[in-house]
Amino acid sequence: SQQGEEDPQALSIQEGENxxxxxxxxxxxxxxxxxxxxSGRGLVHLILIRSNEREKHSGRLRVTxxxxxxxxxxxxxxxRAADTASYFCATDATGGGNKLTFGTGTQLKVEx
Amino acid sequence: xxxxxxxxxxxxxxxxxxxxxxCSPRSGDLSVYWYQQxxxxxxxxLIQYYNGEERAKGNILERFSAQQFPDxxxxxxxxxxxxxxxxxxxxxSSVEDRNYEQYFGPGxxxxxx
Numbered sequence: 001s002q003q004g005e006e007d008p009q010a011l012s013i014q015e016g017e018n019x020x021x022x023x024x025x026x027x028x029x030x031x032x033x034x035x036x037x038x039s040g041r042g043l044v045h046l047i048l049i050r051s052n053e054r055e056k057h058s059g060r061l062r063v064t065x066x067x068x069x070x071x072x073x074x075x076x077x078x079x080r081a082a083d084t085a086s087y088f089c090a091t092d093a094t095g096g097g098n099k100l101t102f103g104t105g106t107q108l109k110v111e112x
Numbered sequence: 113x114x115x116x117x118x119x120x121x122x123x124x125x126x127x128x129x130x131x132x133x134x135c136s137p138r139s140g141d142l143s144v145y146w147y148q149q150x151x152x153x154x155x156x157x158l159i160q161y162y163n164g165e166e167r168a169k170g171n172i173l174e175r176f177s178a179q180q181f182p183d184x185x186x187x188x189x190x191x192x193x194x195x196x197x198x199x200x201x202x203x204x205s206s207v208e209d210r211n212y213e214q215y216f217g218p219g220x221x222x223x224x225x
Contacts, residue, residue, distance in 0.1 A: 030210065030211045031211055033213065033214070035216070040200070040221075041218065041219070042114070042202065042216050042217060042218040042219050043202065043204075043216040044114070044216075045114070045213050045214070045215055045216070048212075048213045050211070088155065090155075090214075092210070092211060098143070098145075098160065098167070098168065098206070098209050098210040098211065098212075098214075099145065099157040099160055099168050099170055100145075100147075100157060100204075100214060101157065102147075102154060102155035102156075104154055105154075
């Protein structure tokens with residue numbers, strides 16, 4: 001079953017703009033991870049945020065976590081055409097044995 | 113490149129057959145996970161091994177089995193294949209068995225005809 005729901009399902013922006021994706025989940029978590037997947041290829045790990053963290057940065061990526069609302073957001077600043085991909089959030093639920101439960105994904109298209 | 117390797121890249125086989133997918137984790141990682149990605153089910157966790165022992169089980173069919181060997185590589189065996197088993201199968205690894213990043217391999221695309 002899908003624990004995470006990403007919003008929006010699809011997003012189309014111009015190069016240089018910022019892209020924001022949101023993820024909601026249902027249970028208590030140890031951490032939440034964001035991944036990128038280019039068309040049918042492998043998943044690339046972007047960032048992990050633990051349940052006791054509220055915000056994390058990595059290059060052009062900024063992730064926030066609000067455990068009271070059971071939600072997270074991924075912000076990609078100054079987007080590039082190469083950022084075009086599907087983005088997934090995945091939760092490591094408390095007591096879940098470190099298995100990841102993935103959301104449905106946001107398809108991001110960055111146009112020149 | 114995540115450091116996780118999977119073979120083969122593609123596999124085409126007929127219904128009723130049996131296949132074995134292989135995964136080598138990143139150097140130093142003790143935990144291996146298998147996931148299935150299909151259009152209708154999305155990304156689903158199948159099973160986790162840690163240092164040779166099964167740690168967690170997800171929606172894995174009885175026709176599927178896995179193991180992790182002493183050198184920490186893992187194999188996923190799929191038998192009595194059905195058309196619905198066509199999917200991308202990913203292996204991931206992490207340093208420990210909980211609360212760490214999971215790094216994914218490139219996947220094996222299985223097509224059952």
